[in-house]
Amino acid sequence: MNIKKMVRQATAVTFTAALLTGGGASALAKEDNSKNYKEDFGFSHITRADMMKIPEQQKSENFQIPSFDASTIKNIPTAKIVDESGNALDLDVWDSWPLQNADGTVAEYNGYHIVFALAGDPEKGWDTFVYMFYQKVGDTSIDSWKNAGRVFKNSDKYVSNDPILNNQAEEWSGSATLTKEGKVRLFYTNRQGWDPANNFFGKQTLTTAQVNVSKPDTDTLKVDGVEDLKSIFDGDSKFYQNVDQAFGEGNYDDNHTLRDPHYVEDNGHKYLVFEANTGTETGYQGEQSLDIRTYYGGNKPFFEAEKNKLLSSPKKSLATLANGALGIIELNDDYSLKKVMKPLIASNTVTDEIERANLFEMNNKWYLFTDSRGSKMTIDGIGANDVYMLGYVADSLTGPYKPLNKSGLVLHMDLDPSDVTWTYSHFAIPQAKGNNVVITSYMTNRGLYEDQQSTFAPSFLLNIKGSKTSVVKDSVLEQGQLTVN
Numbered sequence: 001m002n003i004k005k006m007v008r009q010a011t012a013v014t015f016t017a018a019l020l021t022g023g024g025a026s027a028l029a030k031e032d033n034s035k036n037y038k039e040d041f042g043f044s045h046i047t048r049a050d051m052m053k054i055p056e057q058q059k060s061e062n063f064q065i066p067s068f069d070a071s072t073i074k075n076i077p078t079a080k081i082v083d084e085s086g087n088a089l090d091l092d093v094w095d096s097w098p099l100q101n102a103d104g105t106v107a108e109y110n111g112y113h114i115v116f117a118l119a120g121d122p123e124k125g126w127d128t129f130v131y132m133f134y135q136k137v138g139d140t141s142i143d144s145w146k147n148a149g150r151v152f153k154n155s156d157k158y159v160s161n162d163p164i165l166n167n168q169a170e171e172w173s174g175s176a177t178l179t180k181e182g183k184v185r186l187f188y189t190n191r192q193g194w195d196p197a198n199n200f201f202g203k204q205t206l207t208t209a210q211v212n213v214s215k216p217d218t219d220t221l222k223v224d225g226v227e228d229l230k231s232i233f234d235g236d237s238k239f240y241q242n243v244d245q246a247f248g249e250g251n252y253d254d255n256h257t258l259r260d261p262h263y264v265e266d267n268g269h270k271y272l273v274f275e276a277n278t279g280t281e282t283g284y285q286g287e288q289s290l291d292i293r294t295y296y297g298g299n300k301p302f303f304e305a306e307k308n309k310l311l312s313s314p315k316k317s318l319a320t321l322a323n324g325a326l327g328i329i330e331l332n333d334d335y336s337l338k339k340v341m342k343p344l345i346a347s348n349t350v351t352d353e354i355e356r357a358n359l360f361e362m363n364n365k366w367y368l369f370t371d372s373r374g375s376k377m378t379i380d381g382i383g384a385n386d387v388y389m390l391g392y393v394a395d396s397l398t399g400p401y402k403p404l405n406k407s408g409l410v411l412h413m414d415l416d417p418s419d420v421t422w423t424y425s426h427f428a429i430p431q432a433k434g435n436n437v438v439i440t441s442y443m444t445n446r447g448l449y450e451d452q453q454s455t456f457a458p459s460f461l462l463n464i465k466g467s468k469t470s471v472v473k474d475s476v477l478e479q480g481q482l483t484v485n
Helices: 154-158 243-247 287-291 300-311 316-321
Strands: 080-082 088-090 092-100 112-120 129-136 146-150 168-178 184-192 204-217 220-233 259-266 269-277 324-331 337-346 355-362 365-373 387-394 409-413 423-430 436-443 460-465 468-471
Touching: 092 129, 092 423, 092 436, 112 168, 112 184, 129 168, 129 220, 146 220, 154 220, 168 204, 184 220, 184 259, 204 259, 220 269, 220 324, 220 337, 259 355, 287 300, 287 316, 300 316, 324 365, 355 423, 365 423, 387 423
Parallel strands: 092 168, 168 259
Antiparallel strands: 080 088, 092 112, 112 129, 129 146, 168 184, 184 204, 204 220, 259 269, 269 324, 269 355, 324 337, 355 365, 365 387, 387 409, 423 436, 436 460, 460 468
16 A cells, blocks of 8 residues: 555644653754765675576466456455445455464364455445454355454544544554454554544554454454554554654655554564564665665675666665565553564665565474565656565574575566456465465455456465575465465
């Protein structure tokens, strides 16, 4: 999601005081310019040298997202609501995530698999809310998905005395875990409104709630409301850019991100990994970032040549703002903020946007995945239609992370975004056994076709062996399928 286009219309800004991080930061905060140009800030980086390998590497079938027959694709039959006028409305359904166990495998809830997804009116781009879909364990057909409706009522955000939550306008992506007590714990992104008259400019906050789910009969799951709905984290300025830093000086060209919380556990500790941008102590954006050799990778001659080329490139301005990151925070047992930690990886000078953070342990290795678009990148040879899943591997949750397949490339697609079979928001789901993970995504951009909504795309398999991955040949599954035997 891109907030830049709409926030450019803003004329005045005031900001909510720091609520969650123990103190606010000045909108004028800058990175310490005394940093050595070799500084790595104590975490891993998506380098220009690695990314420059991708245009040639992506030609291999090992990385190609399978092609799909558009004539076989169905809308989710139950993705319907009755609108305020009493008319039946077919919903677009896009970013989705399953209810998972603590190890990332798909959880079973009273005989069902549950998927949370963003859905809304195809004609209203701002209509973005979390819905709950469910399917009996063992069923895989697109026709077997049922819709329990919106998770939250419009009034839920007012229950808590939380000024950030009270100003929520939309619900963006996240994750969900089945707790050891058998409860459904949802994490999502609270996105505030665009309304400049009320001084809101798309502020994003990591948020959580317990979703109460019942089984009134053998064929139905029901959302019985939520409790413990609360904000967790909205940026601390030092490790992660906050909205004040991004837009506080009236420059709305920045693409601020603080979203997609992904829950993970390690050695009894609870964490959220999320999409963000680096802060003033972790390599901030700006002209000075182009001098930091760590962001380039390679040897010194490569650094000097690539820097000189970038300085005269039409992508220079975009590169100075590019400080995407996959961040991590530790949670208390009640899912409130315990500790802000340095990013796991960052993409300074490469891109401002690395989405859908996804992390799990497999065969004593930690695998970190993220989705990104070529249109947001600054690398020669990567085009506007290129869509990627990038991946990284480490021996521990906090890294250091090294690129899978030597570059970070895991999946690639370059269809025109208006193609019915265009997919995005790829999400890797580990299975109970074996080295294959199921890749889910959504298909068809919103509002482009009268009879075709955004819907679950066919899933497929990705094989992981150490630091190498490859798409499993002829492994296309049903639309939205989560598990394989």
